[in-house]
Amino acid sequence: MQTKRTVFGNRLLPYALLLPQLAVTVVFFLWPAAQAVLQSFQREDAFGLSTTWVGLTNYADLLSDPTYLNSLKVTAIFAPAVTLLSVGLGLIFAASLDRLARGSRVYAALLVWPYAVAPAIGGIMWWFLFNPTIGLLPYLLAMVGYRWDHALQPTDAMILVVIAASWKQVSYNFLFFMAGLQAIPKSMIEAAAIDGAGPVKRFFTIVFPLLSPTTFFLAVINLVYAMFDTFPVIHATTGGNPAQSTNILVYKVFVDGFIGLNLGSSAAQSVVLMAIVVALTVIQFKWVERKVTY
Amino acid sequence: MLTRSLIAGLALTFLSGSSFAATEITWWHAMGGELGKKLDEIVAKYNASQSDYKVTAVYKGSYPETMTAAIAAFRAKQQPDIVQVFEVGTGTMMAAKGAVYPVYQLMKDTGTAFDQKAFLSAVVGYYTDADGNMLSMPFNSSTPILYYNKDVFQKAGLDPEQPPKTWEDVEAYSKKIMSSGAAKCGFTTGWISWVQLENFSAWHNKPIGTLQNGIGGPDAELTFNGDLQVRHWTNLKKWQDEGLFQYGGPAGGNDAPPKFYSQECAIYMNSSASRAGVIGNAKDFKVGFGMLPYYSDVQGAPQNSIIGGATLWVLKGHSEAEYKGVANFFTFLSSPEVQADWHQYSGYLPITEAAYKLGQDQGFYAKNPGSDVAIKQITLNPPTENSKGLRFGNYVQIRDVIDEEFQNLLAGKKTPKDALDSVVTRGNKLIADFRAANG
Numbered sequence: 001m002q003t004k005r006t007v008f009g010n011r012l013l014p015y016a017l018l019l020p021q022l023a024v025t026v027v028f029f030l031w032p033a034a035q036a037v038l039q040s041f042q043r044e045d046a047f048g049l050s051t052t053w054v055g056l057t058n059y060a061d062l063l064s065d066p067t068y069l070n071s072l073k074v075t076a077i078f079a080p081a082v083t084l085l086s087v088g089l090g091l092i093f094a095a096s097l098d099r100l101a102r103g104s105r106v107y108a109a110l111l112v113w114p115y116a117v118a119p120a121i122g123g124i125m126w127w128f129l130f131n132p133t134i135g136l137l138p139y140l141l142a143m144v145g146y147r148w149d150h151a152l153q154p155t156d157a158m159i160l161v162v163i164a165a166s167w168k169q170v171s172y173n174f175l176f177f178m179a180g181l182q183a184i185p186k187s188m189i190e191a192a193a194i195d196g197a198g199p200v201k202r203f204f205t206i207v208f209p210l211l212s213p214t215t216f217f218l219a220v221i222n223l224v225y226a227m228f229d230t231f232p233v234i235h236a237t238t239g240g241n242p243a244q245s246t247n248i249l250v251y252k253v254f255v256d257g258f259i260g261l262n263l264g265s266s267a268a269q270s271v272v273l274m275a276i277v278v279a280l281t282v283i284q285f286k287w288v289e290r291k292v293t294y
Numbered sequence: 295m296l297t298r299s300l301i302a303g304l305a306l307t308f309l310s311g312s313s314f315a316a317t318e319i320t321w322w323h324a325m326g327g328e329l330g331k332k333l334d335e336i337v338a339k340y341n342a343s344q345s346d347y348k349v350t351a352v353y354k355g356s357y358p359e360t361m362t363a364a365i366a367a368f369r370a371k372q373q374p375d376i377v378q379v380f381e382v383g384t385g386t387m388m389a390a391k392g393a394v395y396p397v398y399q400l401m402k403d404t405g406t407a408f409d410q411k412a413f414l415s416a417v418v419g420y421y422t423d424a425d426g427n428m429l430s431m432p433f434n435s436s437t438p439i440l441y442y443n444k445d446v447f448q449k450a451g452l453d454p455e456q457p458p459k460t461w462e463d464v465e466a467y468s469k470k471i472m473s474s475g476a477a478k479c480g481f482t483t484g485w486i487s488w489v490q491l492e493n494f495s496a497w498h499n500k501p502i503g504t505l506q507n508g509i510g511g512p513d514a515e516l517t518f519n520g521d522l523q524v525r526h527w528t529n530l531k532k533w534q535d536e537g538l539f540q541y542g543g544p545a546g547g548n549d550a551p552p553k554f555y556s557q558e559c560a561i562y563m564n565s566s567a568s569r570a571g572v573i574g575n576a577k578d579f580k581v582g583f584g585m586l587p588y589y590s591d592v593q594g595a596p597q598n599s600i601i602g603g604a605t606l607w608v609l610k611g612h613s614e615a616e617y618k619g620v621a622n623f624f625t626f627l628s629s630p631e632v633q634a635d636w637h638q639y640s641g642y643l644p645i646t647e648a649a650y651k652l653g654q655d656q657g658f659y660a661k662n663p664g665s666d667v668a669i670k671q672i673t674l675n676p677p678t679e680n681s682k683g684l685r686f687g688n689y690v691q692i693r694d695v696i697d698e699e700f701q702n703l704l705a706g707k708k709t710p711k712d713a714l715d716s717v718v719t720r721g722n723k724l725i726a727d728f729r730a731a732n733g
Contacts, residue, residue: 043730043731044731045389045390045731045732046365046386046390047365047368047369047390047392047393048368048369049390049391049392049393050731050732131549132549133549133552133553133556133558134552151541151543151544151549151701152541152701152704152705153705154705239544241543241544241697241698241701242544242698242701242705243698243699243701243702243705243707244698255694258358258362259358259362259690259691259694260688260690260691261362261365261386261690262688262691262727262731264731
């Protein structure tokens with residue numbers, strides 16, 4: 001007989017215990033998601049006064065819409081860039097701090113700090129720092145001869161949103177890498193040091209491979225973050241401008257649906273996004289969790 | 295964000311609902327800052343003036359936010375009685391016949407005395423249906439004017455009492471200002487779409503679209519890509535390259551005001567409702583006012599400028615008693631005293647002849663030079679088909695398209711002709727989408 005198995009006297013009790021969580025899931029996830037799927041097959045005016053069934057028209061329109069294709073391209077640059085920058089910096093900070101004998105707690109606290117700042121506030125802060133008229137960074141860049149103008153130059157705008165979106169995520173990644181580093185046995189590193197491996201060699205042959213589970217986990221988490229949670233950052237900095245060069249998929253859903261009131265197209269776009277999340281989650285569970293050796 | 299503001303709105307309604315016997319009227323608006331304070335003051339005055347109705351004004355954020363909040367609330371059957379909608383939302387509101395209670399109908403049904411002719415025709419024309427009936431209540435209408443820095447003009451050796459009249463003047467003055475070192479840049483502007491395309495066209499008596507700029511019916515199409523508009527955008531690009539003109543950003547152009555306040559740019563075009571803000575921020579220099587510039591060789595220019603700003607729409611689904619209150623409140627809002635006070639404080643146009651007259655009798659315009667530039671400009675000539683206003687579906691997005699294509703132009707990615715051609719193509723696609731959704 002299995003001893004681990006919990007036995008409920010009442011058959012209904014387990015369901016009753018699950019009910020609150022299920023209710024939350026149904027009300028806040030399944031129901032809106034079903035609504036979005038339904039709306040994606042409809043064409044409707046803003047007030048919901050006339051609704052017509054249009055089948056796959058909304059999806060077909062998306063594929064032939066140059067602004068949507070542009071948004072896909074922008075997201076394909078933005079999301080990996082944010083992931084690379086924030087995971088990379090998180091790892092560098094964590095690895096540097098790990099070697100620090102004194103004051104590491106102070107640094108750790110400072111590095112985690114940005115995570116406590118609301119994304120919109122962070123966005124506004126970067127907007128101020130990079131503002132072409134009153135910002136500090138364009139002023140400094142002008143001294144070295146670079147005319148910063150994210151209001152008109154797509155590349156500048158992309159750099160701005162990538163930095164603003166990565167900033168607080170560095171803290172998050174830093175924390176995970178710190179924990180990962182502490183799990184690596186000191187004896188291994190010491191043994192390598194005795195064998196004559198320098199700090200760089202030790203990092204790449206011992207530390208980094210042992211951190212790979214953390215790195216993979218963070219890569220997926222950050223990719224999801226960059227694609228779906230960066231709305232406030234975009235909203236507070238560029239608003240998708242100039243000429244849609246920073247209009248990532250999730251921001252386009254908002255602009256088309258909430259500003260433009262084109263509910264059918266917006267719903268179709270959110271269904272596409274939903275499919276991407278599902279795909280990323282499957283990758284996370286099936287592939288990443290298995291292939292990475294602990 | 296939407297749901298949160300909805301909940302806040304509901305909470306307010308409940309909180310204030312319990313302690314009064316008077317009929318509750320909710321008004322969602324987009325007036326923040328100083329204007330919001332003034333609006334609250336007007337509402338408080340109304341509530342104190344009688345005891346049958348109580349108006350609760352709720353600030354819902356920017357214009358688009360207020361409009362989408364009201365629409366979402368309507369879908370959830372929690373709509374306010376009154377919502378303030380910006381002028382480009384007019385097409386959307388008019389198409390929603392099942393949601394909107396036209397003001398002329400409301401006044402008739404409640405037996406309220408109401409004379410549409412009392413309002414300025416340049417204002418009313420924007421908000422009437424094909425039969426000339428007024429659908430929404432004008433409240434805050436403005437028009438773009440020109441502001442300039444008198445001190446910089448003096449330093450540059452220009453006459454500080456003479457604003458530039460034509461675009462040729464703007465170019466020549468800007469060059470002089472820059473070469474004399476009086477300021478770093480000639481001019482900047484808010485609202486590329488509203489000022490440098492829509493008003494620019496009306497001011498030169500050139501069409502924005504077919505069918506009287508869309509007022510004639512939903513089948514209208516955009517015609518922004520005329521020779522004159524191409525010429526103007528070509529010049530703006532050239533002037534930007536030469537440093538004469540600095541871009542203030544998309545939509546309202548958030549970066550434009552600081553450029554003028556910090557005396558970086560000497561000339562600035564923006565809404566007449568920016569007047570209070572301009573005077574408040576121009577601490578170290580004197581401000582002059584002028585009409586929008588025009589190209590002197592264009593026949594029929596200057597014509598008259600068109601309005602912007604917002605009107606109040608009444609939403610269906612409330613009790614008769616509430617609508618009586620709304621009608622009563624509207625009568626109060628459009629009274630000469632209230633209108634004159636609001637207009638003189640904010641720089642918005644006086645929306646009735648009586649309010650303008652009252653201001654003249656009070657000697658307000660004599661005491662405050664420049665405060666009547668807007669009304670003079672909007673009534674300069676009787677409006678033509680090209681200068682009555684404009685009305686297209688999905689115009690909120692079309693404004694964004696204009697900004698994007700202007701950015702493409704300034705970044706050197708498109709020629710002026712290509713940029714304006716794509717404004718027209720993309721805009722017409724949006725108009726067709728709107729027709730399909732509301733068909």
